[in-house]
Structure formats: C-alpha cells, structure tokens
Amino acid sequence: MFARRITVVGAGYVGLTTGACLAALGHWVTCADPDAALIARLRAGDEPLREPGLPALVDEGLSAGRLSLVAGAAAALSTPRGAAEVVILCVPTPVGAGGVADLTALQAAVEEVGPHLAPGCVLVVKSTVPVGTAPRVRELLGRDDVPVVSNPEFLREGTAVHDFRHPDRIVVGSDSQDAAERVAALYSRLGAPTVLTDAASAELVKYAANAFLALKLSYVNALAELCERVGADVGDVTEGIGHDKRIGQAFLSPGPGWGGATLPKDTHALLEAADAADFEFRIVRAAIDTNTRQRRRMVDKVRLAVTGSRTGSLSRCRIGLLGLTFKAGTDDLRDSPALAVAALLRQAGAELVAHDPAVAPGRADPELAGIEVVATAEAAARDVEALVVLTEWPQFRTLDWPALAGLTVRPIVVDTRNLLDPDVLRRAGFTCHPLGRRVRTVTQ
The missing domain is CATH 3.40.50.720 (NAD(P)-binding Rossmann-like Domain)
Structure with missing residues (x-):
C-alpha cells in the first residue's frame, strides 16, 4: 500500500475516527478542527467521545508521528511531509429549516481549504449530504485541477472504530475514475468490497x-x-x-x-x-x-x-x-x-x-x-x-x-x-x- 498525505477536516466522532484509523493503516494524517479548545483537549489526551478503542488509537497515531492535530483547516494542508494529497471533509450537516440538510459548515470548509489545495489534490466529501452536492462543491471550488469525490461513512456511534476496521463495503463516487480509484486505495488494507460509481x-x-x-x-x-x-x-x-x-x-x-x-x-x-x-x-x-x-x-x-x-x-x-x-x-x-x-x-x-x-x-x-x-x-x-x-x-x-x-x-x-x-x-x-x-x- 502506498502511504498518502491526508488532511481530515473535522474532529468529531466521524472525523477523528477516520483520521486515527487511516493513520493506523499507515497513512500520514493531519486532523483539523476549527474548535481550538477541542484540539487542545485531544492533544492533552482528554478524549471527549465515548468511542471504544478511539483514545488508544489516537495516542498511538500521535506517538508514531503518523497523526497530528491542528486548529484550523487551512493550516493543516501543508505538512512537513509535503502538501496534502487527499482532503477529507467530515463536518456536521445537521437538519436545517424544513428538514433539509444544513450545508453551512461544509460550504465554510470548502471555502477555507479551496484556495490552498495543491493541484491534483482530491477533495473527498465524507459528510452525509443531499444528492447533487458534489457538483455544488465543484462549483464552489471553482477549480478544474481538484477532483471531488463522494465517500460516505457508515460508522455507528459506540462502534465507530470497529465499523471502520471491518466495513461491509467501501463506497466511492466521482466523475473522475482516477480520483475515485485513488480514494478507494486508501482503504485497500481493509479488504472490503468496493463500490465505484x-x-x-x-x-x-x-x-x-x-x-x-x-x-x-x-x-x-x-x-x-x-x-x-x-x-x-x-x-x-x-x-x-x-x-x-x-x-x-x-x-x-x-x-x-x-x-x-x-x-x-x-x-x-x-x-x-x-x-x-x-x-x-x-x-x-x-x-x-x-x-x-x-x-x-x-x-x-x-x-x-x-x-x-x-x-x-x-x-x-x-x-x-x-x-x-x-x-x-x-x-x-x-x-x-x-x-x-x-x-x-x-x-x-x-x-x-x-x-x-x-x-x-x-x-x-x-x-x-x-x-x-x-x-x-x-x-x-x-x-x-x-x-x-x-x-x-x-x-x-x-x-x-x-x-x-x-x-x-x-x-x-x-x-x-x-x-x-x-x-x-x-x-x-x-x-x-x-x-x-x-x-x-x-x-x-
């Protein structure tokens, strides 16, 4: 497996689990969150999430140098090992007015990281989003050199680490076949069935x-x-x-x-x-x-x-x-x-x-x-x-x-x-x- 330089935007239960587990798979991961207080707590070993196995996994990643935690997404895109090759958005998309998903946090994340992405970097939307969000993200990016990939998560609270490590399937969707295959390759060591669409x-x-x-x-x-x-x-x-x-x-x-x-x-x-x-x-x-x-x-x-x-x-x-x-x-x-x-x-x-x-x-x-x-x-x-x-x-x-x-x-x-x-x-x-x-x- 080829190790990738990955930035995960969002340190909630999906983002932190994704970042820590990808680091455990051998990738170089920076996990970023706008909440500086949360990042400080995580660095100090104070894990606020009740996720079995996650605190130990975070500690292992930090100790091995494969996982780092920073406040602010833009600051996480340039690392000592080089520019991020894959950026994964794991931000909240709560129910908004009229039952429609509120994409405010997603839009803010795209606007923050968009100008700083290296050419050829893959932008991955892991947050749960309405059908048709990917083209909206591409339009918001305003860049032809950054492919957008949909990679939904299937993690359950309380078993998120287990679910990441033992997935029923990996789903990856993009108009760019090469970008989809690059994202699917991140999970190759898991040996799960992969749906490319x-x-x-x-x-x-x-x-x-x-x-x-x-x-x-x-x-x-x-x-x-x-x-x-x-x-x-x-x-x-x-x-x-x-x-x-x-x-x-x-x-x-x-x-x-x-x-x-x-x-x-x-x-x-x-x-x-x-x-x-x-x-x-x-x-x-x-x-x-x-x-x-x-x-x-x-x-x-x-x-x-x-x-x-x-x-x-x-x-x-x-x-x-x-x-x-x-x-x-x-x-x-x-x-x-x-x-x-x-x-x-x-x-x-x-x-x-x-x-x-x-x-x-x-x-x-x-x-x-x-x-x-x-x-x-x-x-x-x-x-x-x-x-x-x-x-x-x-x-x-x-x-x-x-x-x-x-x-x-x-x-x-x-x-x-x-x-x-x-x-x-x-x-x-x-x-x-x-x-x-x-x-x-x-x-x-």
Whole structure:
C-alpha cells in the first residue's frame, strides 16, 4: 500500500475516527478542527467521545508521528511531509429549516481549504449530504485541477472504530475514475468490497441504507404490537424470520422507536430528495409515521400498566425512567426515542425521575428539562408508580431488582426494549410489561 498525505477536516466522532484509523493503516494524517479548545483537549489526551478503542488509537497515531492535530483547516494542508494529497471533509450537516440538510459548515470548509489545495489534490466529501452536492462543491471550488469525490461513512456511534476496521463495503463516487480509484486505495488494507460509481449514486447509497434500516425497525415495532393483539411472542417470530438469509437477524429488536443523529435526519433527507424529483416515497413516509406512533404507544403502555386503562390519567404520577440516551454505549441525546417518550409522559402530567449511566445529574441540556436526573437506579426507583426501561444498557439486567421493588410505590416495569427477563422480575416482585412478548408463568 502506498502511504498518502491526508488532511481530515473535522474532529468529531466521524472525523477523528477516520483520521486515527487511516493513520493506523499507515497513512500520514493531519486532523483539523476549527474548535481550538477541542484540539487542545485531544492533544492533552482528554478524549471527549465515548468511542471504544478511539483514545488508544489516537495516542498511538500521535506517538508514531503518523497523526497530528491542528486548529484550523487551512493550516493543516501543508505538512512537513509535503502538501496534502487527499482532503477529507467530515463536518456536521445537521437538519436545517424544513428538514433539509444544513450545508453551512461544509460550504465554510470548502471555502477555507479551496484556495490552498495543491493541484491534483482530491477533495473527498465524507459528510452525509443531499444528492447533487458534489457538483455544488465543484462549483464552489471553482477549480478544474481538484477532483471531488463522494465517500460516505457508515460508522455507528459506540462502534465507530470497529465499523471502520471491518466495513461491509467501501463506497466511492466521482466523475473522475482516477480520483475515485485513488480514494478507494486508501482503504485497500481493509479488504472490503468496493463500490465505484458516480457521485450522485454514492450520495444516495447512504440515505438509502439508513432509510431501509428505519423501515425494518418500524416494521418490527408494528409486528410487536400485532403480537400483543393476537397472543404471539415477537421474540419467537423474529427468530423465525431472522433465520431467513434474505431477512437476517439484525434490526429486528422492537423498541420505543428509532432515533439518534442519523436515521431521523437521513430518512427526512431521502424524502426531500424524492420530493425534489416529484416522487412520492410513500413507504419511507409510512415508516416515519409508524415511528411517531410507536412513541405514543409506549405512553399508552405506561398508562395501561399504571391505571389499568390506555386512556387513564398519569397526572402527578411519579414515573422512573431507566435510560435517556438514544442507545447504549453513547452519551448522545440527539433525537433520542427515550426523550421523545419522556416528553409525551410529561405532557400527560407525569413527574419524571431518570437514571442513565452516561448522563450525569446536573448535565446542562435543554432536552432534559422537566426530568430529575439521578445518579443511581435506586434513586430512580424510589417512590415511583412504574419503572420504564427506555435504553438497552446491559447493566440494567444485573440491578438488584428485589431491592428496587421495595423502593417503589407500585412494583411495575414497562420494558420498552425487551431487555429484562420477565421471570427474573416476577420473582423479584415486579409485574413486567414487555413489547410483543408473552410473559410465561414459571412452574417450580
């Protein structure tokens, strides 16, 4: 493999993971970010991201001299080893007005680095962007000697390093075949299947993949409700269909709805792209509607568990929440289904107390308004009328459930993740309300 001089613009979880992993593959990488304070923290070994393996990888890269960290993108384009041959943009593209991706940070990055790129340097867009962004970037660059390549990332929070090192595929799209092949060669040591295509197709791959996963999750959540209505067990049903290789086991676990920084943003972006092409993508819109309904259904389950009626009043009921982040293994609260359910419970008049291993009491975040965040599960269980499991933290399985039962006003658990063993809870004195599962009676 030929080592390249690479500049990565953006030191968030995608940018820093990309930079550190490319350095580990043998490239010479400079990772740049406009946040000078963040760069100072990273240089000091203070890694703010909860990404397993990333701090060690950054340290290894810095110690070996293959990874450097600088503040400001333009300053990172000229290194002691020469000008950057590849510049990878990993900047935020959040949802803006009307559900359209906000490309402000991307535009700023292109304008900053554009005049300083060496002739023949490849500019790579790894940020998730709408279809048609590549020609807009070329126009913004105003240079014919710098090819633009789309190279979408498929990293999941909490497993980003593993996902980089063990990719299902590498997708590279450009109107320049040579530039696309040069970018694909950066990952050659990974041995992953490589899809070389045009930029528009590469951009669409990311949205299409995430929308398909959202469809699958909405499907299994609807299936869980059907199981409850007909007396079937969703665990057995998903095991039965998951053995079909055409379906697979992944993304067949019901929950309180899908969320996070990716799936909601990308499904809406795909709808925007379809609308712009005068195409009604009804199945994706239905998945989003099903997801919204799923969150309301979780509140109805809590109502039923506490009051005996799906329309019962939760006014002034103290409810304990176990989990606030959008999934286990991260401290990310963005578009968390747990918080969406919490907001609906607050609207219903419930008083909320919550514990999450990654959310410290006193954390400043407007999303936590109206929720009393406590340091332990015991504190979350004290004097509540129900405990609601909203995030699949594995440590919740090993809590002292008999002790928790003694702290509650009513020993009720609504398990929206099917994380816990209903029989363990029953023996601890709890009544368990899972999703789409039959709660079997254990005979001694």
